[in-house]
Amino acid sequence: MPTPQELLELLRRVKYPGFNRDIVSFGMVRDIQLGSRSVTVELSTTSENAEALEAIRREIAALVHDATDLAVEIVVETTRPAAPPRPASRPKPPIPGVGAIVAIASGKGGVGKSTVATNVACALATKGLRTGLLDADAYGPSVSAMLGVGGDQPLREGRRIIPVERYGVRAISMGMFLGERSPVIWRGPMVTKLITEFFRNVVWGELDYLILDLPPGTGDAQLAVAQQVPLAGGVVVTTPQDVALLDVRRGITMFEQLQAPVLGVIENMSYHLCGGCGARAEIFGHGGGEKMARQFGVPFLGEIPLVRAIRAAGDAGTPIVVSDPAHPQSRVFAEIAGAVDAQVCERAAGIVTH
Ligand SMILES: Nc1ncnc2c1ncn2[C@@H]1O[C@H](COP(=O)(O)OP(=O)(O)OP(=O)(O)O)[C@@H](O)[C@H]1O
Ligand SMILES: [Mg+2]
Known part of the structure; x- marks a missing residue:
């Protein structure tokens, strides 16, 4: 049975699509919970790129399952980036000149x-x-x-x-x-x-x-x-x-x-x-x-x-x-x-x- 730390190391093989960098170094992996029959990997992302996320899910599932033979559950929490400022709706006066x-x-x-x-x-x-x-x-x-x-x-x-x-x-x-x-x-x-x-x-x-x-x-x-x-x-x-x-x-x-x-x-x-x-x-x-x-x-x-x-x-x-x-x-x-x-x-x- 691998340890969560070993699983984390394993996840370093998963690259963020389009980037030459892995999801662990991007801070995407929030938690790894190891049960007797299953592994739960918690991901956190600010991205709205559903395609990239799906590719990451698939790769993690295959990689972890191959290594552990356990059922793999992947939980994704999407956090929105800090809300950018909203403009005031009233017209903004230009600066004269x-x-x-x-x-x-x-x-x-x-x-x-x-x-x-x-x-x-x-x-x-x-x-x-x-x-x-x-x-x-x-x-x-x-x-x-x-x-x-x-x-x-x-x-x-x-x-x-x-x-x-x-x-x-x-x-x-x-x-x-x-x-x-x-x-x-x-x-x-x-x-x-x-x-x-x-x-x-x-x-x-x-x-x-x-x-x-x-x-x-x-x-x-x-x-x-x-x-x-x-x-x-x-x-x-x-x-x-x-x-x-x-x-x-x-x-x-x-x-x-x-x-x-x-x-x-x-x-x-x-x-x-x-x-x-x-x-x-x-x-x-x-x-x-x-x-x-x-x-x-x-x-x-x-x-x-x-x-x-x-x-x-x-x-x-x-x-x-x-x-x-x-x-x-x-x-x-x-x-x-x-x-x-x-x-x-x-x-x-x-x-x-x-
Ligand atoms: N193309 C470049 N080649 C070499 N040095 C650069 C180049 N662009 C910026 N620098 C140097 O990098 C440093 C940081 O640049 P700068 O202060 O313009 O960044 P900044 O984005 O305004 O930083 P801050 O976020 O702190 O306001 C400065 O010392 C600047 O001279
Ligand atoms: Mg500056």
Whole structure:
């Protein structure tokens, strides 16, 4: 008779369909109960993919039965991912003078949202578009550092805040108010206050685009955005690791709930490009972002490799599209900015209806 631990090891052979990763490492196996004549395997999933679940059930049943000769019962508990924020049903007032508001989001932290947001904002500005960048991340603001304006306190116009302009982009970030190393210990309602302040009390002037750099996941910041402004669209950033890819669904669902079109998915840190020899290494297996985009029927906006120059430029406060516009990755950011702009214009003109 095997032990539950041995059965758990056995279940490591069951891969999640479409992923090169097993169901145990995904945390799907909740419990294994061993009776004298039967085994009960309890699975927990957030996926609504019935086909994948059925394949997993079949594989577990066959595998466990072959190994134990016991009857196999599989119980599946489907937990819905944390409910994404629901938009308020009343019409949301636009920000006077501000055109399209585009949010950059991700399910998982650290995938490069802020890097994408600052580079795309700078690339839009380079194209001659009037662009603002709002750092909606109260706890981990990075826009001010990435634009090299960390110490610049924004000027005031009466009670209103004047955004700091850098590289043609008008930006506002909590980082400008606290200094880079101050911990932000605000709780939820303060996040909402901050975002309200940034939307309503900043002198944005006339803008073609206001890019929002969102914190990861779905929380107070996303809810505040949803309730306060109409979004022209959202961009989901992912990395090629399986765990990040699973979060793409959450990102896309979130924008659906916000009633904002998903302008596309970007795969960042897609593969490693050696700065010295130019060798390419697909550390996490690249291409998943494109596959996910196809699966959800949303555009794939491009892939950005992991290159030292991108991080170094961000750390130095000069995004790569500004410091080295001819760099191949700067061109990719420019193309992504172009694709975002084209989609927003097409949607505004009613050409794209989905
Ligand atoms: N393509 C890339 N190549 C090299 N470094 C990168 C790349 N993209 C992002 N980075 C670096 O990875 C780190 C995390 O990126 P970034 O801050 O943009 O992620 P984020 O998704 O905004 O994180 P958070 O969820 O904490 O807000 C930064 O140091 C950034 O410079
Ligand atoms: Mg960030």
